[in-house]
Amino acid sequence: MVHSANCNSYDRLQRGRKGNSAATHRCRDLYVKDVDRMKSELDYPIPAIFERVSKRKFTQQPIAPEMLEQLLLAATRAPSSGNMQPWEFIVIDEPGKKQEIVRSTYSGYFSKGKNYQYWIADAAVVIVACTNVKRTAARYGPAGAEWAMIDTAAAVQNLLLTATALGLSGCWVGGINEQAIKESLRIPEYVRIIGLLPIGYSVEEAAPKSRLPLKWVTHHNSYNVPFYD
Structure with missing residues (x-):
């Protein structure tokens, strides 16, 4: 003990x-x-x-390309089953496309998509964290699909920690209409969305x-x- x-x-x-x-x-x-x-x-x-800490209030300051690259590189250093690296990231910076994403979110319990998380559109970028389940399942069978989701979660944590270390802020948003976002971004059937990651400079004081x-x-x-x- x-x-x-x-x-x-x-x-x-x-x-x-x-x-x-x-x-x-x-x-x-x-x-x-x-x-x-x-x-x-x-x-x-x-x-x-x-x-x-998760923050939801952002300035309009853009993220430098090299800093964004650091976030994505850190994400790809996560461990994965069989080193299959199932993660894929869609970086959204177009205002109109961010608004489309917002309309496919909801907050609170049983809100059924009617309570949008508008603050997401204020972030410099919205990173859609995806899992290519086919990649891992090709090696491990049906069980690999679940493992791939877990692997991508590790990548997301790497990204969020790196954002914090670089003075950026973000939030892991899971309240989404996955199918609507997949249709909007033309994501294939064998790719799952594990969450949205609004990233930017925050004006929010939070502990x-x-x-x-x-x-x-x-x-x-x-x-x-x-x-x-």
Whole structure:
């Protein structure tokens, strides 16, 4: 049994980290193509994990192409079943096309598409995160379709953490009419949408929301056997 440390002590985490120059450069190379534009290993990705928060208010400031490339490159560094890399990303920056996307969203429970998330159109870009289920299923059969969705979720997290590290903000939007968006963007049947990612510069002040204590969500060798006392 393990005694839980104060997992919210971000400063303590930072002070306890040890530098490793060679490992630092290897980590940077894994995440982005242009190492010089990334923050040092001490600034990424650990702080981004604890600082990331969903934001829904954006300025009109565009995202530099090289910064957008960093986001997408980081997403593609996620692990995947058999290294099949099923993720695909559609970058939407045309105002009219963003409005089409908005009309295929909804918020709240059982809103049936009538409560659009208008704020999405204010983001510099809306990235439609997709999963090419055929790619993974070709190797693993029907079960591969589900694994492909999980793999793409890992890619989305990479993208959102990188956005945070670069001073951008975003939100993972799952309240969508998938079929309507697929028709609008001419997405083939074998590609699923895992979510919308509005990304941009935010004017919203928001702090990370609280999380359940570790002892509520961890188990030791068997379910319902506490790992932390």
